[in-house]
Structure formats: C-alpha cells, structure tokens
Amino acid sequence: ELRSVFKDTAYWNPNIQTDQSGRATVSFVLPDNLTTWTIAAVGSTQDTKVGQSTQEVTVQKDVIVRPLLPNILRIDDEVVLTALVQNFTNNQHDFEASLAFDSGEIQSSQVYKVTLKSNEMEKVSWQILPAQANETAKLKFTLKATDTDQLIDEVTQIIPVRQFGFEEQTVETGIGNRDYHLQLKPSIDHSLSSVQLSLSSTMLGSLSTAMTYLMHYPYGCVEQTTSSFVPAVIAKSNPTLFAEALDRAEVDLIIQKGIARLTSQQNEDGGWTWWFSGNSNPYLSAYVSEYLLEAKKLGFEVSESLLESAKYYFQSMSTFAPDENQPDLCASDTLFIKNYGLSLFGEKENPQIIKATCPLDTDILALAVISNYANGDTNPDSNGLNRLLDQAQTQGDVLFWPEGSKHNFGSKDASTALAIKAIILAGGDSQVAARGAQYLVRNRQFDYWSNTFATAQVVRSLVELSNLNRVQNSNLSYSVYLDDQMIDQGLVTEVNQLMKQIEIPLDQIKDDGSTVSVKLNGEGQLYSTLVMKEFNTDRQAVALDHGLSVTKTIVNEKGDNYSLAVGDIALVRITLTGLEAEERYGIIHDELPSGLVPINQFFKNEQYVQDNGSDYRHNYSLSGEVTENGVILSLYQVSPDQTEYTYRARVVNEGVFFVPPASASLMYAPEIYGRSDAQII
Secondary structure, X not given: OEEOOOOOOOOOOOOOOOOOOOOOOOOOOOOOOOOEEEEEEEEEOXXXXXXXXXXXXXXXXXXXXXXXXXXXXXXXXXXXXXXXXEEOOOOOEEEEEEEEEOOEEEOOOOEEEXXXXXXXXXXXXXXXXXXXXXXXEEEEEEEEEOOOOOOEEEEEEEEEXXXXXXXXXXXXXXXXXXXXXXXXXXXXXHHHOEEEEEEEXXXXXXXXXXXXXXXXXXXXXXXXXXXXXXXXHXXXXXXXXXXXXXXXXXXXXXXXXXXHXXXXXXXXXXXXXXXXXXXXXXXXXXXXXXXXXXXXXXXXXXXXXXXXXXXXXXXXXXXXXXXXXXOOOOOOHHHHHHHHHHHHOOOOOOOOOOOOOOOOOHHHHHHHHHHHHHOOOOOOOOOOHHHHHHOOEEEOOEEEOOOOOHHHOOOHHHHHHXXXXXXXXXXXXXXXXXXXHHHHHHOOOOOOOOOHHHHHHHHHHHHHHHHHOOOOOOEEEEEEEEOOEEEEEEEEOOOOOOOOOEEOOHHHOOOOOEEEEEEEEEEOOOEEEEEEEEEEOOOOOOOEEEEOEEEEEEEEOOOOOOOOOOOOEEEEEEEEEOOOOOEEEEEEEEEOOOOEEEOOOXXXXXXXXXXXXXXXXXXXXXXXXEOOOEEEEEEEEXXXXXXXXXXXXXXXXXXXXXXXXXXXXXXXXXXXXXXXXXXXX
C-alpha cells in the first residue's frame, strides 16, 4: 500500500468520557510513518484527582524505503536524492529501487537493482534536475522484491519546486495627471511578476495598497505584528470605507492570528518588548494594548487575563511626576505613556500639565494630549495641544511634525500622523490636521510610509480625519494609457467610489521601456499608486548596496578548508557594513540553497553541536525565526562597523545548487538596504 500521509501527531482528543469503571475506548487510523508512536493519556475526575500514563506502539514493515529529502527544490539545481532501503525479513532478497518525479528529469537510471541480506541496509541515489515550478511536486520512491509480490514499500513525498530568484518591488505615487516610466528587467519571471495601478478619488482610497502592505508584511516582531493587525482592525471598523480591502483580505483571520501571536508575545509583567525577550517597553505596550482593546470592541475574543495583566503593567510602572514645589523639574516620558496606557483601559489619572520648558518629542506629546483630554483637561494651553501645534513645521502649504526617538520607531510620518490623531481627538483645528494629511499624501514614495509603524499611524489618522470631514463628490473622467494605447477609462462621481486595480500587461511593456499615463478631465482629484513587483531570476545577480553592504558565505563548521558533504554542519556567515552611524532595528532575510536545511536552535537536540563541543547558540547571535528554508534574523542594534552574523544549516543532499542572495535592511528606514550576490555552491 502506498504511503503518503506523514504526520507528527497521529491523533488528538481532548474530551474522552469514561464509563463508571474509568474505562474508555477510542479508535483511529495511524499515519503512514514507520516509527514508534507514544500514546499519552491524561485524565481527571470530578473531585480533581488526576492521572496520566504513556504507552508506545511501533509501526514497521518487512521492507522499507526511507527518502532523505531537502525542504524545497529549485529549478535547474543538479540534485542527488538519496533513499535508504532496508530488508527486515529473515532471508536475502533481490529488489528493484525506483524513483518517479513529476516536475523534472531523472538524469541517472530510474531503476536500480539491489540485493539485501537479512536486516541489511543500503543507500540508493538518483540525480534529478527540477524543471518546472510546482508547489505540490510528487516524488514516488518504490522498493519491490523481484522474487515475490509480497515485499514492497512505496512512498510518495510532496515537495515544492520553485523558481530560483528574489522579489524586487518599486512603488510610485501621484496626484492628478501623472506619467509612470516602466523598465522591466530582462531576467524576470513574468508568471511571478506584476505591475498594478490603483486609482482613488480620495486620499483615503489611496490607503488600500498601504493596508495590503501591512497585512501581508513578512516579519513578526511585536511592533510589526501589531502594525499588520492595525489595518485589519480599521477595515473591520469601517466596512463602508474599505469594502474592497475586506473583499481582498481575510480580515477576520488576520485579526485572530494577530491576537494569538500578541498573546504569545506578552511578557510575564504584562507588557511587551520588541522581540520575544527583554524588558517590556511602555511605548510599545501601549500600542499593542490599544489595538487589542479595539479588536475586543469588534467582538473578537481577547483574553481578560491578558488585558488585566496589561493594565496592571501600566498601573505598576515607576514614573516621576514633579509636585508643585518642583517647578523646574520635568515629568518623565514614561509618565505620559503610563497615563495614555491607563486611559485606554478607562482608568482616570490626574492630567499632567505640559510645561513649556520641558523637552518633549512630538510622539510623546501627542499621547500626552490625548490622555490629558481623556482625563478631563480640555484646556489647550495646559493639556499640551497648543504646544503640539507650535511644534508643526511648514513645507509650502502643508505641515509636518519632527520625528521622535528611534527607540519609539520615530519618523516625520509617524509624528505627523500622531499629531493629526491628537488634534482630532482633542477637538483641535481640523484644517491644521488636513494640512498634515496633505503632507503625508504628497511625501509618500512607496506603498508604505517611512516604516510599518508610521504606515499604521498614517492609516489610522487619515481614517479619523475622513470620518470628521466628509469629502464632496467628484465629477471627473480618467483615462489610462500604456504608451499610446488606452488600456482603461472610467468616471468618478461618488465619494469613496470603489475603483478596480488596473493590471498593466507585462507582455506589452517594451524592452527599452514604456510609460503608463493617467489623464484626467473634469472637477475633482485622483490619487494613483503604481506597484511594480519583479521576480528576478538572474543567477548572476550582483550585490546591491543602498547604504548597507551585505556579503554571504557558506563554509563547513569544521573549518574554511573543509569541503561540504552530506551530514556536515554548514556555517552561514552574513556580514553587514556601510552604515554611517549606529542604527536600531534591522532585519536579515536569508534563503538557503536547496541542499541545506536550517537548524532550529529551539529544538533541544540541536542546541549543542557534538563535532566541536561548542554551544550551538554561541554563533546564533541574535533573535530570529527559522523559516521553511532559511532564517529571518532580527537585529536590535546595527553597527557601522563590519559585523558578522551567523547561523547553522545541515547538508542533506549533494549536488550543485544556486544560492539566493541574502538581504538586509533597517526596519524603520527601509530605504537603507542591501543584498548579497547570487552564487553557486
């Protein structure tokens, strides 16, 4: 019988009811794993007596084929796949070992003859060349005795076959008549690439690409988990404004996953830190709490104990507040954050007068204004609103606010968005808020603002402003041209009119470049965003340096002079340099060649490497997550000096493999980034 169902957990039943004698019977079908299963049972009585027991069950066959596979395959890699074949009978038998592959070529013989004595094991190998992308490619391994039909084992393994390459994205935005110049790289895979133009009659409608960017952001520190969760909460709260976003994204699932992940990331003291360990950060904890509470208001299940712990975290924070006998002293930033955090939970605190002589960044000042107003101080002189307005800086006919601390993910975009939110919630001048919003729209260069945190703040502030000021109806027509050919046209007559995304046909973009033109006629405004995603398959891609230089080497952990062989531990070294000054919050994203699999440091059997007796974690020098075929490494600090980051991988298959580039960027200044070159190993 063909074996194709392989699981780590064979059966789970949390609600078994026994009879009066304490006995119960369950039945289930085991997966196709040939292994020793541990059956663990835990029981309790109504009077709280408990017991547990385990029992082992071994599943085996007379003959076995055991494939040794990587996690993925890539097109054009020259891969040697190996299977262990074993004879557990009491007699010697002649066998045929064969391989069938539905997504490429088998370059060696497809069938091998092998003689196995009783309890003997041999290794059989096939050289394959993956040829077509297929997320569910099938490899069928068969071991069959030639002298009897009773001895056979067949295993089908599903494995993704993917194109070699890496995604590159460019985004441009515009208002009114606009020309976008396109130049596709000759090495892109058209099936994995796209050019899309989004149009909207209001600045609010132009947020859809930013919301999509956040909801599908690939990394997962606490801030980014929250920021990817924010637009889903906002879309759920404003279904008429974001009907299109609701259609495109599984908003409920995103919110539920966000709640689950943030629950797992909460510290014991009730707060949250940047990644999974370290002291809780008040600013970040307030940000997380705000949107968990918003999700609860929308009807999603958020643990009461989680929220109570978060509230207790703010209640127990140690802060400094000067009394009336200390007129020259300033309250600590954490006091304003504490009060803001408690205001989210409906806890009233004494409003804190904002002294003109005390330095206060815009982001903290905005939170202070909101919490003071919530605590009953409606005087703009004492609650900080007038001081916030005084901090605004003019750029033409628009306003912006200076960036806050890097520790708080500061940027001009985030400060401006928080200032808009504070002005609206504290009953300030909506025209001032509108001028800030115009700055944000004009200065957007990508499908996001400065970073994930800023983008989430901008989305929230523009929604608040839109709910305050309803825009008048438009009356205009638009036409979209690719070079001289019209590819779309339409009328805009309503506020928040849903407008489809326009797919630019890649096969009509000229080799030497083309122009997409948006042309308007009539009264009203039109906002456009062009997103170009290119999946670059250049196997000779050179390194790219936009303020950050990245190099990547893969060597044997035994030493640089050793070659890599199946079973060895490879040391992946990623070196960063080029920054002009130390920065906070960086990210490295790396994919391994398909003959290697990443070693997960969180598995106890992988924490120590026996070859040299060293602690496994010694070179895994930072927080991170192990992915399907690589790692995401999070850097709390990024030094201007040359710095090497390392992680380990195991060699599972021999062959010749293309090595994807490693990429690195600053999370809160993503325009500073780099990637290594493509390699062959």
